[in-house]
Structure formats: structure tokens, C-alpha cells
Amino acid sequence: MSNQKKRTSEIRKSMPLLPIGTVIQLTDLTARQIRYYEEHDLIRPHRTEGNQRMFSLNDVDQLLEIKDLLEQGLNIAGIKKVFEMKKEENEHNKIGKELSEDKIRSILREEMKIAQSRLQKPSLRYGDVNRLYQ
Amino acid sequence: MSNQKKRTSEIRKSMPLLPIGTVIQLTDLTARQIRYYEEHDLIRPHRTEGNQRMFSLNDVDQLLEIKDLLEQGLNIAGIKKVFEMKKEENEHNKIGKELSEDKIRSILREEMKIAQSRLQKPSLRYGDVNRLYQ
DNA sequence: TACTGATGTTAGGTTTTCTAACATGACATT
DNA sequence: AATGTCATGTTAGAAAACCTAACATCAGTA
Structure with missing residues (x-):
């Protein structure tokens, strides 16, 4: 693996990098669902200065788990x-x-x-x- | 490592997940610079349906390399x-x-x-x- | 029947991003 | 010194994405 690739692959999975639109695509959840789960403290996405939610890969994992448990x-x-x-x-x-x-x-x-x-x-x-x- | 963590760690580094705001933070480049490099075909970010740029981690790597070479x-x-x-x-x-x-x-x-x-x-x-x- | 829980939908406002145009400052060329 | 080029800054106006809050729906439960 190249050096520069190695570098960004180490980005912490807890870094809030993704806007809700990306998360919607990754999880197939709706914005409403994601916000509802936050409202009930199942996730705690970061916020930008402008109050936009920003999610980490760990948040995405958590959302996928929520989805799975709901389906169960x-x-x-x-x-x-x-x-x-x-x-x-x-x-x-x-x-x-x-x-x-x-x-x-x-x-x-x-x-x-x-x-x-x-x-x-x-x-x-x-x-x-x-x-x-x- | 847990299973769900392993899963998202495998997300392809070429997936366009990041809006330009995130990339600005990660690279310390300005929007102007990033768009200028795209204009000159040094990067080719994806576009959403609404024409918003979306960057992959590989794009971020590429931008960091551009930055480095410029500084050299x-x-x-x-x-x-x-x-x-x-x-x-x-x-x-x-x-x-x-x-x-x-x-x-x-x-x-x-x-x-x-x-x-x-x-x-x-x-x-x-x-x-x-x-x-x- | 009435209530609850999870989600859909809509409205109105704010933030982020977009393109395009013009400005600037360093350096090169004439 | 004047002019040109390159990389970047700045601004304006429009469009996309996101925000909260409120009301709607619908299945399941009491």
C-alpha cells in the first residue's frame, strides 16, 4: 500500500466527517428516522458551527445496528x-x-x-x- | 475488533462521502484552491444530483499530495x-x-x-x- | 375506542455549496 | 518600468442541503 493511502486509512472512525445526506445513502434510513434516534439519545452526532449534523463512521455503524435491532x-x-x-x-x-x-x-x-x-x-x-x- | 467496526473500515477509500466543507478542514485548503485544482484536472470529485461535489478519502490524499508538491x-x-x-x-x-x-x-x-x-x-x-x- | 410509538410530510428559515466574474500579489518576460 | 501569467482571494446571486417544529398516519395495545 502506498504511503499516502496508509495515512488516510488511519483516520479515526470517530471523526465526524459525513453530512446527513451521506449517512442516509449509507444506511438507507430516512432523515426523520436518524433525527428521531438522536432525539432519543441512541446517537449523538457532532454539529458544525452552523448546527448541521456531522456523523462519524462509528455513528454509521451504530445506526446500522439500530436498524438491525429494530428489524429484530x-x-x-x-x-x-x-x-x-x-x-x-x-x-x-x-x-x-x-x-x-x-x-x-x-x-x-x-x-x-x-x-x-x-x-x-x-x-x-x-x-x-x-x-x-x- | 468488533464485527460492525470491521465492516465499515472496509468502506472503499474511493467512495465519495465527503462534502467540500469536510475536505477543507481535513486539508487546510480553501474552497477556491480545491475548485481550481479540479478545474485543471488534478482531481475529479463526484457530483450529487444537485451538483454538489463529493470527495473520497483518496481525493483527500490526492489533495494533500498536490499541496505538498506545490509547497515543494x-x-x-x-x-x-x-x-x-x-x-x-x-x-x-x-x-x-x-x-x-x-x-x-x-x-x-x-x-x-x-x-x-x-x-x-x-x-x-x-x-x-x-x-x-x- | 382511545393511546402510544415510530415514521411520514410539510412549511419556513438557515447553512452550505455552486458558478462566474473581477481583484490581487508574486514572479517572469519584454 | 510595463505587461503577462499563475495561483489564490473576494464577492454576488442562486441553488442545494439541512434545520426545527408541527401536524398526520398507521399499526399495535390497552
Whole structure:
């Protein structure tokens, strides 16, 4: 890999570089949805001086995860809980391991009553980022 | 590294994700400069439907290289030649090696007459991307 | 039936970006 | 010294993108 390529590939994934329009394309969410999730503290995009939202790649990841969990039937509260637990995990486990599948399943069980009746919409899954590749 | 992080880290560096405002911050170039370089075919950013420029990380790299070469005294024509030669190199050498230091020096010699009198402005160098890290 | 949660839609205002034109300042040429 | 060129600054007016706030919708729940 060339030197200059190596350099920008190291850009921190937490840098707020992307306007909402780009994020809409990357996630297939609507502006309304993205703003709604922010309103409920599921994401916290930066703001420019002019108050425009600016998202990092980590924010995009987070949004894709929100989308995925919603499609699995969780509601906002459930997703918030999942993120809280993930954060705790990251704080306690210096290893930086992911929220275990077991815990995810436990959350899912809690949410089952709510989720039971929801339709499983056929759409892009969390992790299906082929869209990101030209 | 988590799965979702791995996913977006694979986003192609050629994807046009960044508006010019972000690029201005990343490169410390002015909008005028960036547009001028485009006018002279040193970069070719994508356009949205609404005709707004959208830049990839590779474009940012290219702009940083332009900036660096300008500071070394090259003019637009010289930079264009450097890029042409780089492209040839990449086409002929499947190994994908960089333009050799020898060839760069040869270009620099050609440009010396022009460059001789220019001031070496003290400023950020090509490769100094600490600015990119929060 | 009435309520809630997630999202759609619209309106009006602000920020960002666009092109095009003219200005400037350093350097080169005559 | 006068003129030309190159890279960049500056400005104006228009268009695109984004903002908040409010009201609408619609499925699922009580």
C-alpha cells in the first residue's frame, strides 16, 4: 500500500466527517428516522458551527445496528438498554470483547412480548454493507 | 475488533462521502484552491444530483499530495506530469510500486527553474495528518 | 375506542455549496 | 518600468442541503 493511502486509512472512525445526506445513502434510513434516534439519545452526532449534523463512521455503524435491532423487533428502550450493556462490557472487559450472544439473546427474550406481533420486514440486514462498495 | 467496526473500515477509500466543507478542514485548503485544482484536472470529485461535489478519502490524499508538491515549488503542469507518471507506473508495474524517488527527483530538476525563486512556506506537510486525529 | 410509538410530510428559515466574474500579489518576460 | 501569467482571494446571486417544529398516519395495545 502506498504511503499516502496508509495515512488516510488511519483516520479515526470517530471523526465526524459525513453530512446527513451521506449517512442516509449509507444506511438507507430516512432523515426523520436518524433525527428521531438522536432525539432519543441512541446517537449523538457532532454539529458544525452552523448546527448541521456531522456523523462519524462509528455513528454509521451504530445506526446500522439500530436498524438491525429494530428489524429484530426491539423498541427504542430495548436498543438503549443493549447499548448501555455494551458500554458496560467495554468498560469492565479491558479485552474489549463484544456483548456476548447470550446477553443479546436475553435482551431479545425480554423484548419478545413487544416483538411477537411485529412483522419481520424483508430488507437489508445489519452487516449487509455491500451498498457501501461502488 | 468488533464485527460492525470491521465492516465499515472496509468502506472503499474511493467512495465519495465527503462534502467540500469536510475536505477543507481535513486539508487546510480553501474552497477556491480545491475548485481550481479540479478545474485543471488534478482531481475529479463526484457530483450529487444537485451538483454538489463529493470527495473520497483518496481525493483527500490526492489533495494533500498536490499541496505538498506545490509547497515543494512545482506548478500545476508539473504536478499533472507527476500524476501521469504515477499512473503509468501503476499500469506497468503490477506490483503497484510507487513512483520511484529517482523519477520524482528528475521531475523536480525540470521544475527547478520555476521553483528556484519561490518561498518555502512553513506550513503543514504532506503526510502531516495529525490534524485528522481528534 | 382511545393511546402510544415510530415514521411520514410539510412549511419556513438557515447553512452550505455552486458558478462566474473581477481583484490581487508574486514572479517572469519584454 | 510595463505587461503577462499563475495561483489564490473576494464577492454576488442562486441553488442545494439541512434545520426545527408541527401536524398526520398507521399499526399495535390497552
